[in-house]
Amino acid sequence: MKVWFYGDLDGINTDMLFPGKYTYTCSTAEEILPHLLEDLDSQFASNVQSGDLIFAGSNFGCGSSREQPVLGLKAVGVEAVVAKSFARIFYRAAVNQGLILIECPKAVEAYKDGSRVEFDPNSGTISVDGSVFTFPTLPPEIIAIRDAGGLLAYTDAVLKRKKD
Amino acid sequence: MGMTFAEKLLARKASLDHVVPGQIVFVEPDYLLSHDNTSAIVGKVVDLLDQYGVANPDRHIIVLDHVVPAASEKHAKGHKVIREYVKKFGIRHFYDVGRGICHQVVLEEGFATPGSLIVGSDSHTCSYGAVGCFATGIDRTEAAALLLTGKTWFKVPSSIKITVTGSLPKHVSAKDFILQIIADLGADGAGYKSVEFHGETHNLSLDDRITIANMGIEMGAKAAVFPVDELAEEYLLQIGVTPDRYDSLWADEDASYERAFHYELNSIQPRIAKPHAVDNGARVDDVAGLKIDQCLLGTCTNGRVRDFHEAAEILKGKHVHPDVRLLLLPASNAILNTLIQDGTLQILIAAGSVLLPTGCGPCLGAHQGALAPGERCLSTSNRNFKGRMGCAESEIYLASPATIAASAVKGCISDPRNIEMEAKQ
Numbered sequence: 001m002k003v004w005f006y007g008d009l010d011g012i013n014t015d016m017l018f019p020g021k022y023t024y025t026c027s028t029a030e031e032i033l034p035h036l037l038e039d040l041d042s043q044f045a046s047n048v049q050s051g052d053l054i055f056a057g058s059n060f061g062c063g064s065s066r067e068q069p070v071l072g073l074k075a076v077g078v079e080a081v082v083a084k085s086f087a088r089i090f091y092r093a094a095v096n097q098g099l100i101l102i103e104c105p106k107a108v109e110a111y112k113d114g115s116r117v118e119f120d121p122n123s124g125t126i127s128v129d130g131s132v133f134t135f136p137t138l139p140p141e142i143i144a145i146r147d148a149g150g151l152l153a154y155t156d157a158v159l160k161r162k163k164d
Numbered sequence: 165m166g167m168t169f170a171e172k173l174l175a176r177k178a179s180l181d182h183v184v185p186g187q188i189v190f191v192e193p194d195y196l197l198s199h200d201n202t203s204a205i206v207g208k209v210v211d212l213l214d215q216y217g218v219a220n221p222d223r224h225i226i227v228l229d230h231v232v233p234a235a236s237e238k239h240a241k242g243h244k245v246i247r248e249y250v251k252k253f254g255i256r257h258f259y260d261v262g263r264g265i266c267h268q269v270v271l272e273e274g275f276a277t278p279g280s281l282i283v284g285s286d287s288h289t290c291s292y293g294a295v296g297c298f299a300t301g302i303d304r305t306e307a308a309a310l311l312l313t314g315k316t317w318f319k320v321p322s323s324i325k326i327t328v329t330g331s332l333p334k335h336v337s338a339k340d341f342i343l344q345i346i347a348d349l350g351a352d353g354a355g356y357k358s359v360e361f362h363g364e365t366h367n368l369s370l371d372d373r374i375t376i377a378n379m380g381i382e383m384g385a386k387a388a389v390f391p392v393d394e395l396a397e398e399y400l401l402q403i404g405v406t407p408d409r410y411d412s413l414w415a416d417e418d419a420s421y422e423r424a425f426h427y428e429l430n431s432i433q434p435r436i437a438k439p440h441a442v443d444n445g446a447r448v449d450d451v452a453g454l455k456i457d458q459c460l461l462g463t464c465t466n467g468r469v470r471d472f473h474e475a476a477e478i479l480k481g482k483h484v485h486p487d488v489r490l491l492l493l494p495a496s497n498a499i500l501n502t503l504i505q506d507g508t509l510q511i512l513i514a515a516g517s518v519l520l521p522t523g524c525g526p527c528l529g530a531h532q533g534a535l536a537p538g539e540r541c542l543s544t545s546n547r548n549f550k551g552r553m554g555c556a557e558s559e560i561y562l563a564s565p566a567t568i569a570a571s572a573v574k575g576c577i578s579d580p581r582n583i584e585m586e587a588k589q
């Protein structure tokens with residue numbers, strides 16, 4: 001597990017996570033992955049591995065409503081994004097894809113190169129080198145969406161129940 | 165305790181008497197907007213759509229605008245998928261290539277009404293706050309689920325109050341004002357919040373309000389809204405929306421706001437946003453003289469008739485600097501038509517500008533007007549993110565139509581108020 005640390009950068013926007021020029025030509029995971037974080041970190045797309053974490057500053061994911069950054073991060077198996085704060089549309093897109101976001105400025109500040117990180121989204125705690133920080137847990141309505149495996153699986157189940 | 169606009173509106177939509185910030189409510193939006201991304205949205209749920217159909221076909225608005233006319237076979241295929249979806253599910257509110265940029269079309273067609281709730285799979289959906297509509301952007305998956313159920317959830321936002329007094333001086337516009345606000349509050353200064361404008365808002369025209377609401381998302385706002393006054397009612401009437409079609413509402417006097425700001429409009433100066441963030445603000449004077457390669461006049465932020473009039477006033481009888489390309493991007497064909505009829509377009513073309521098809525194109529770097537490494541563009545759009553116009557090694561500065569017109573003539577960033585002074589001398 002590797003931590004991709006961008007904790008000193010605020011306002012990492014959707015164009016940095018996935019350039020707008022590809023928005024209408026790339027929608028599948030295979031198409032998205034080569035361009036993930038292209039204008040932010042050219043090493044990311046070729047080296048990221050399942051289980052990796054991203055640490056970032058405030059307002060992560062601001063800008064466009066494009067969903068490719070979330071789809072891409074989920075598809076490569078990024079375990080969670082830990083940031084000082086998230087932009088609203090990005091946050092919602094992550095819930096809808098079942099990508100875990102942790103809003104915890106203190107954890108980002110505590111991180112040093114090589115720190116050991118553990119977290120539990122259900123109890124709302126994250127530890128960095130043994131120091132434990134808390135972050136707000138999600139309301140039950142939203143946990144239901146995440147636990148169903150994302151919004152589409154959740155919607156499918158709701159529609160089925162209605163039909164029966 | 166009274167409620168803010170956002171609280172009142174979400175309470176109404178959720179059929180509740182009272183809501184508080186942080187509460188989750190389930191609502192049925194009045195409309196769902198999507199654009200070229202409709203093909204990707206529909207693609208997610210093809211099977212489910214075949215099984216269950218579209219919940220409310222008459223509530224789905226689709227405008228093809230982002231890459232129009234199609235720039236490649238791939239884009240064309242996406243458009244074709246959308247046209248087929250429209251036919252198959254009987255989507256009445258479909259606007260094909262050339263009608264305009266989605267947000268302008270939603271306003272012109274009278275979908276955005278006071279007191280209503282609109283969601284769109286585009287971040288600048290917040291524009292409709294200009295007519296007292298609670299409007300906000302959502303992701304594609306949320307849009308796909310909405311097609312199937314017609315319902316979604318919202319967290320009731322806390323709110324920021326911005327009180328304005330006075331009116332904007334000549335050659336200073338709503339764009340300068342919103343750039344000032346974003347520089348002050350920061351790119352996440354209104355994160356998750358409803359920004360509600362109070363005070364002498366009647367001194368701002370509807371075009372001004374649209375420009376301001378449009379850029380609400382650039383400070384993270386969930387919605388940015390204006391009260392509905394006589395001016396707004398007149399505007400709505402002009403586009404055929406009679407008062408019986410809406411039930412407007414506004415914040416209570418004793419509503420509770422998280423933060424409050426006051427702006428005296430007379431003291432606003434021409435502003436600019438430097439690369440690569442919208443809150444990287446400066447006065448135009450601070451960066452005057454910087455050479456530019458391209459200017460983009462238009463987009464959903466500043467592509468309306470008044471914006472082109474302001475530019476034409478400065479460009480009349482002059483010529484764009486030989487080192488500069490000035491691109492015109494009117495926000496709709498209705499606007500373009502007015503500009504043709506009233507002679508504005510003739511002035512702008514005679515001055516050496518290039519007319520692009522009504523749509524988004526260069527604004528998101530997807531179609532035409534791309535930049536080369538090392539080039540600098542001055543744009544009336546709403547975002548100057550790195551790489552936004554197709555090249556990560558180029559620079560985008562954001563400014564008002566008047567600043568762009570003055571700068572296009574000079575070949576460098578210029579204060580529009582100086583052009584006027586020079587003309588007098």
Ligand code: SF4
Nearest residue numbers: 265463464524527528
């Ligand atoms: S003009 Fe630009 S900001 Fe507006 S909808 Fe189109 S791409 Fe988005």
